[in-house]
Amino acid sequence: MRIVSLAGGIGGARFLRGxxxxxxxxxxxxxxxxxxxxxxxxxxxxxxxxxxxYTLGGGIDEEQGWGRQKETxxxxxxxxxxxxxxxxxxxxxxxxxxxxxxxxxxxxGYPLSAVTEALCARWQPxxxxxxxxDDRTETHVVISDERGRRAVHFQEWWVRLRASVPAEQxxxxxxxxxxxxxxxxxxxxxxxxxxLPPSNPVVSIGTILQIRGIRxxxxxxxxxxxxxxxxxxxxxxxxxxxxxAIGVETTAQAxxxxxxxxxxxxxLVAEEDAGVALDGVRVEARPLIMHDVESAAAIAGAxxxxxxxxxxxxxxxxxxxxxxxxxxxxDAGRDEAAR
Amino acid sequence: MRIVSLAGGIGGARFLRGxxxxxxxxxxxxxxxxxxxxxxxxxxxxxxxxxxxYTLGGGIDEEQGWGRQKETxxxxxxxxxxxxxxxxxxxxxxxxxxxxxxxxxxxxGYPLSAVTEALCARWQPxxxxxxxxDDRTETHVVISDERGRRAVHFQEWWVRLRASVPAEQxxxxxxxxxxxxxxxxxxxxxxxxxxLPPSNPVVSIGTILQIRGIRxxxxxxxxxxxxxxxxxxxxxxxxxxxxxAIGVETTAQAxxxxxxxxxxxxxLVAEEDAGVALDGVRVEARPLIMHDVESAAAIAGAxxxxxxxxxxxxxxxxxxxxxxxxxxxxDAGRDEAAR
Numbered sequence: 001m002r003i004v005s006l007a008g009g010i011g012g013a014r015f016l017r018g019x020x021x022x023x024x025x026x027x028x029x030x031x032x033x034x035x036x037x038x039x040x041x042x043x044x045x046x047x048x049x050x051x052x053x054y055t056l057g058g059g060i061d062e063e064q065g066w067g068r069q070k071e072t073x074x075x076x077x078x079x080x081x082x083x084x085x086x087x088x089x090x091x092x093x094x095x096x097x098x099x100x101x102x103x104x105x106x107x108x109g110y111p112l113s114a115v116t117e118a119l120c121a122r123w124q125p126x127x128x129x130x131x132x133x134d135d136r137t138e139t140h141v142v143i144s145d146e147r148g149r150r151a152v153h154f155q156e157w158w159v160r161l162r163a164s165v166p167a168e169q170x171x172x173x174x175x176x177x178x179x180x181x182x183x184x185x186x187x188x189x190x191x192x193x194x195x196l197p198p199s200n201p202v203v204s205i206g207t208i209l210q211i212r213g214i215r216x217x218x219x220x221x222x223x224x225x226x227x228x229x230x231x232x233x234x235x236x237x238x239x240x241x242x243x244x245a246i247g248v249e250t251t252a253q254a255x256x257x258x259x260x261x262x263x264x265x266x267x268l269v270a271e272e273d274a275g276v277a278l279d280g281v282r283v284e285a286r287p288l289i290m291h292d293v294e295s296a297a298a299i300a301g302a303x304x305x306x307x308x309x310x311x312x313x314x315x316x317x318x319x320x321x322x323x324x325x326x327x328x329x330x331d332a333g334r335d336e337a338a339r
Numbered sequence: 340m341r342i343v344s345l346a347g348g349i350g351g352a353r354f355l356r357g358x359x360x361x362x363x364x365x366x367x368x369x370x371x372x373x374x375x376x377x378x379x380x381x382x383x384x385x386x387x388x389x390x391x392x393y394t395l396g397g398g399i400d401e402e403q404g405w406g407r408q409k410e411t412x413x414x415x416x417x418x419x420x421x422x423x424x425x426x427x428x429x430x431x432x433x434x435x436x437x438x439x440x441x442x443x444x445x446x447x448g449y450p451l452s453a454v455t456e457a458l459c460a461r462w463q464p465x466x467x468x469x470x471x472x473d474d475r476t477e478t479h480v481v482i483s484d485e486r487g488r489r490a491v492h493f494q495e496w497w498v499r500l501r502a503s504v505p506a507e508q509x510x511x512x513x514x515x516x517x518x519x520x521x522x523x524x525x526x527x528x529x530x531x532x533x534x535l536p537p538s539n540p541v542v543s544i545g546t547i548l549q550i551r552g553i554r555x556x557x558x559x560x561x562x563x564x565x566x567x568x569x570x571x572x573x574x575x576x577x578x579x580x581x582x583x584a585i586g587v588e589t590t591a592q593a594x595x596x597x598x599x600x601x602x603x604x605x606x607l608v609a610e611e612d613a614g615v616a617l618d619g620v621r622v623e624a625r626p627l628i629m630h631d632v633e634s635a636a637a638i639a640g641a642x643x644x645x646x647x648x649x650x651x652x653x654x655x656x657x658x659x660x661x662x663x664x665x666x667x668x669x670d671a672g673r674d675e676a677a678r
Contacts, residue, residue, distance in 0.1 A: 097417030
């Protein structure tokens with residue numbers, strides 16, 4: 001089965017790890033958010049792409065959810081000793097190497113999609129990871145503070161200010177000109193189903209949906225989303241601060257309405273949000289907290305089961321809950337081996 | 340007293356530390372070699388400038404003579420894990436930060452001389468360190484190996500091949516177009532004396548002398564050189580391999596002749612080379628091995644004493660050997676404090 005998933009950072013990456021566990025024989029293409037990307041010290045940093053790559057490739061700091069495991073911070077300390085700003089973004093030494101390689105390849109003229117593929121050659125994430133666009137876009141947040149009303153980079157609002165200053169507006173700079181990266185629209189067209197993980201609906205999924213043609217391509221497919229809001233609060237992160245900025249309530253219902261019916265066909269909510277409903281959308285309630293890989297796999301499997309059911313696909317089950325699912329996978333595995 | 344010194348890497352840096360000890364109240368301008376500079380992983384590395392900066396600023400790996408003390412190598416290991424080449428150049432994590440800052444400033448349009456000044460603001464080397472040129476030059480070495488006759492970057496010959504393959508030719512690419520960095524010619528014009536440390540006469544001092552106008556400016560001054568060759572062998576490094584490449588014998592006599600008489604007025608040799616002589620040059624024999632800062636200071640002090648004697652300067656002695664020197668310094672110190 002061919003699955004396309006959109007993804008932001010930590011939540012998306014953990015969900016995808018569950019999806020890989022639930023559907024190990026699927027061909028998964030991940031369209032990654034690059035709106036959070038930031039140039040630091042002359043190096044191009046792609047936090048969301050890297051979080052997906054490190055998480056699926058076994059290099060993530062599990063505790064933190066981002067960055068490399070067994071990380072050290074010598075370079076950052078030295079940059080601070082030189083007085084270099086900003087000092088609020090925590091790049092570790094191992095992580096620096098990724099940004100150095102990426103920046104060098106970008107400088108040599110490779111598009112970000114090719115660079116990401118090259119980096120993934122090391123990490124072997126088990127999915128095809130494509131940035132939403134090769135063009136430069138950057139999420140900026142309009143805030144008002146003692147320096148007046150001004151736009152700051154998303155990371156400055158998110159990391160330095162910890163979203164404590166209200167976002168008055170969230171803008172994806174460059175959205176009008178950006179085109180989907182090569183392979184994005186084709187992957188969507190070829191997909192049997194599309195899954196939206198419980199990533200931030202504004203600055204992760206919402207950002208990807210702003211890239212010309214991606215929303216339209218998705219509307220033609222069977223799309224199942226997993227609510228990032230459980231009982232009126234984000235599963236993790238500060239999605240509420242982003243939703244408030246665009247005038248959307250922090251509820252599973254409001255996020256479903258934000259995505260809307262032509263886009264989403266199925267919607268997975270937590271059991272306490274079982275009353276959520278929208279015309280044309282099949283809503284199912286499940287436990288939605290990802291404690292570990294197993295619980296993430298159960299959620300991803302449920303989303304996939306709902307998607308395949310909606311798409312009328314049979315015999316490609318995910319092995320979550322239904323015996324037939326596992327059988328289907330085993331057959332696929334044997335076919336593969338016989339070639 | 341105003342002193343100008345040319346400098347390569349380790350030997351030059353250690354000599355300069357001695358010079359600072361011997362003449363602490365002098366105003367020392369160091370013209371640094373940048374022919375060894377190399378772009379690695381998209382970062383601009385200036386090995387000789389950094390060796391001088393780290394040595395005089397108290398950050399050098401004393402054992403090794405180059406790179407930072409208490410260094411770690413996480414970034415390098417990660418780059419290798421990505422399969423990035425070259426892997427034969429040993430950049431440590433602390434050192435990486437220097438190259439990141441430098442590269443970012445160069446990318447922003449600052450000339451290397453301004454970048455070096457900014458880096459030195461942290462290190463406070465106690466001298467004014469100016470690169471020989473802000474223009475790009477690069478020392479290449481012509482070798483013949485199993486891949487045929489070809490030019491490699493100096494660092495590839497020096498570090499990867501450890502100068503084991505004979506150098507057929509040593510070329511400073513960009514020498515014809517390069518102009519001295521701002522401040523270089525003025526510092527020479529203003530100098531009371533000029534000291535040539537026992538740096539490599541071909542790829543360090545020789546490189547600096549190739550930059551248009553520098554040799555001519557030096558010829559108008561009182562210049563004392565310290566022989567890098569003692570008893571027919573380099574004090575340190577592989578200067579013999581460089582001298583052979585340009586058809587010069589590895590002797591204190593031959594290096595003196597290489598520099599020549601219009602340039603050098605005084606020449607310090609080791610006691611075993613006491614017979615060295617050249618018309619118009621005053622040669623003195625001294626112990627020339629730098630075991631530690633004290634012995635380096637004794638050599639630098641002797642060079643300075645010879646230079647001041649040749650220049651007819653009195654009362655600005657260096658305090659090495661002559662009581663009047665120390666007295667002169669103390670007076671200067673008091674004058675300074677009284678202002």
